Each structure stands twice: as C-alpha cells, then as structure tokens.
Amino acid sequence: MKLPELEQATIDRVVEMAWEDRTPFEAIEIQFGLSEKDVIKIMRREMKESSFKMWRKRVTQRQTKHLKTRDFVAGRFKSDNQKT
Template sequence: MELENLNPEDIDRIVEMAWEDRTTFDTIESQFGLSEKQVIALMRREMKESSFKMWRERVTGRKTKHQSKRDFQEGRFKSSNQKT
C-alpha cells in the first residue's frame, strides 16, 4: 500500500503499532502492506521532529520490533485491534 492511500484511521493505528514495543514491523507489513522503510517515512511525516528522533532511538536495534530477532513468538499482551 502507498502512504498516500492511507486514511486517517489507518495512519493513527500504524503510528500506535509502531510505538508499541512488542508489535513487529512484520505485523504492520502484514496488516497494512507497509515495509519497515515506509513505516519510518510515515512516522517522520506524522510526528514532530523531536518525537520522531525519540522513537527512532527507541526502536533502533530493538529485538522486539523484528520478528526474526525475537526469542519469543507472542508477548504478554495482544491488542484486540491487531490481526496477527
């Protein structure tokens, strides 16, 4: 999916999922069709610069944001809005 085709509700949900520690970029891609690179671009576009920098520092290298780096399959909490 292209960033321009997202409605405001989808954008809000993607931003919410991107902030969640245990929601992987793979999950966002399976639900919305956005790659990690596209999620980063969306976050940069939708957030204030200081908030974006804080988010990038938070997720850079974080094992829980990448399915292949995780040592567990499911976290302690799964949002009812999350499809997978």
C-alpha cells in the first residue's frame, strides 16, 4: 500500500506524535487518517535506522500507544496540536 502524499509539516507532526509515549496510534489515525502500519512506514523512512530501531523497541513495550491496552481513559497531558 502506498502512503498518501503528505506535507513536510504533517510528516513532522506525525513523527512527533509517534514519539510521544501517551499519544496512541488511534489518535494519529483519527487526526491524519494514517494506520499504525502507515506510521511505522513513515518513521522508518524519516529516521536513521538506529533511531527507528530504538523507537520500535520503545513502542512495542508501551501499553499507552494502543487504546485497547491502556489502563486509564484520559492521560495527564494533551497537546494543543492534538485533536483527540
């Protein structure tokens, strides 16, 4: 599947949200229409290989990156740039 054409500012925001521990992939999907697989592709493309590997390791160990595995409904922080 081909990624949609995105402006650099949008890509930067997606990368920023993906790095945030408490921003779930579902929030990125709602705001930008990108699935978790799309976000992973963007992160792989935009980051150095070592940074991508470090990010993937962090993400797979975080319960907060997926709404289904969270043990709370709302976090303590919500970015002003985040719609959900």
